[in-house]
Amino acid sequence: MSAGALGRINANKPSSGRRVLPGLAQKDGLIRHPFDLEFGVRTSGLVAGRHLGSGHRHDRHVTAYYAVAPSVFRGMIVRWRQCRPSAPLAPIDAYTFIDLGAGMGRAMLLAADYPFRAVVGVELHPTLARIARGNLAIWRAAKRTRVPMRMHCRDAAEFLLPSGPCVVFLFNPFGALVLRRVLRAWSRTLDERTGQLDILYVNNEQENVLRREPGFERLFHGQVRRSHADAVADRTILKRQPGAQYAAPGWEDCSIYRWVG
Numbered sequence: 253m254s255a256g257a258l259g260r261i262n263a264n265k266p267s268s269g270r271r272v273l274p275g276l277a278q279k280d281g282l283i284r285h286p287f288d289l290e291f292g293v294r295t296s297g298l299v300a301g302r303h304l305g306s307g308h309r310h311d312r313h314v315t316a317y318y319a320v321a322p323s324v325f326r327g328m329i330v331r332w333r334q335c336r337p338s339a340p341l342a343p344i345d346a347y348t349f350i351d352l353g354a355g356m357g358r359a360m361l362l363a364a365d366y367p368f369r370a371v372v373g374v375e376l377h378p379t380l381a382r383i384a385r386g387n388l389a390i391w392r393a394a395k396r397t398r399v400p401m402r403m404h405c406r407d408a409a410e411f412l413l414p415s416g417p418c419v420v421f422l423f424n425p426f427g428a429l430v431l432r433r434v435l436r437a438w439s440r441t442l443d444e445r446t447g448q449l450d451i452l453y454v455n456n457e458q459e460n461v462l463r464r465e466p467g468f469e470r471l472f473h474g475q476v477r478r479s480h481a482d483a484v485a486d487r488t489i490l491k492r493q494p495g496a497q498y499a500a501p502g503w504e505d506c507s508i509y510r511w512v513g
């Protein structure tokens with residue numbers, strides 16, 4: 253990650269089929285984030301990219317698993333809704349929210365608090381996708397949302413955007429090559445799209461890829477602050493985690509883009 257290192261972690265060899273991913277066990281120093289304690293879900297922990305081998309050719313571009321700070325997520329939604337692009341934003345209930353690199357689903361759970369048309373997650377690693385599905389089930393069982401939620405265990409560059417307005421969330425999931433491939437895959441259908449396509453990019457380490465991509469307009473660029481509680485929680489967690497180069501400062505560098513063709 254730019255302020256720390258999700259993006260600097262070099263994913264090397266796939267892990268050897270350990271049942272608990274390194275970084276998700278108490279012996280690895282795992283401390284549960286207050287979000288998990290409050291809602292009885294499992295989204296905490298830092299897993300270095302080198303432990304997230306799935307056998308896919310994009311494994312070595314995985315940054316790491318770490319869940320977004322709830323306050324940063326909500327701050328991004330506020331920034332997005334305050335943007336004043338030339339064509340106004342569609343109502344939030346017209347948008348499908350898509351988390352590319354959804355991990356254990358924290359951003360999906362947070363998104364399900366808003367009246368999106370649907371919330372979709374795409375995650376490459378099967379163990380993380382399985383944990384995310386369990387979290388979604390807990391959310392539904394607690395009747396916290398009525399928004400339809402779906403988790404796909406798939407490579408982000410192989411995921412086809414649904415029709416209608418979409419907002420894509422990225423919490424620095426992968427390196428530049430994969431981001432370019434995602435954009436290239438989209439470009440085949442973007443001209444025919446009727447709905448808006450907006451991108452919320454948190455910890456925007458590959459910002460230059462989007463900057464150089466023709467057809468995308470930047471609507472916001474700046475820092476989104478962590479709440480004091482999230483800053484304390486992330487600092488405490490990351491101090492204990494092995495390979496925790498991600499420093500979790502008081503803010504995240506973020507940007508918002510829109511496809512304008």
Ligand SMILES: C[S@@+](CC[C@H](N)C(=O)[O-])C[C@H]1O[C@@H](n2cnc3c(N)ncnc32)[C@H](O)[C@@H]1O
Nearest residue numbers: 318319320353354355358359376407408423425
């Ligand atoms: C920093 S975590 C973000 C987790 C989640 N978005 C959140 O905010 O809570 C990045 C996630 O992206 C996933 N990822 C990386 N490359 C991917 C790819 N090519 N396709 C799908 N998921 C990918 C990783 O496995 C990891 O779980």
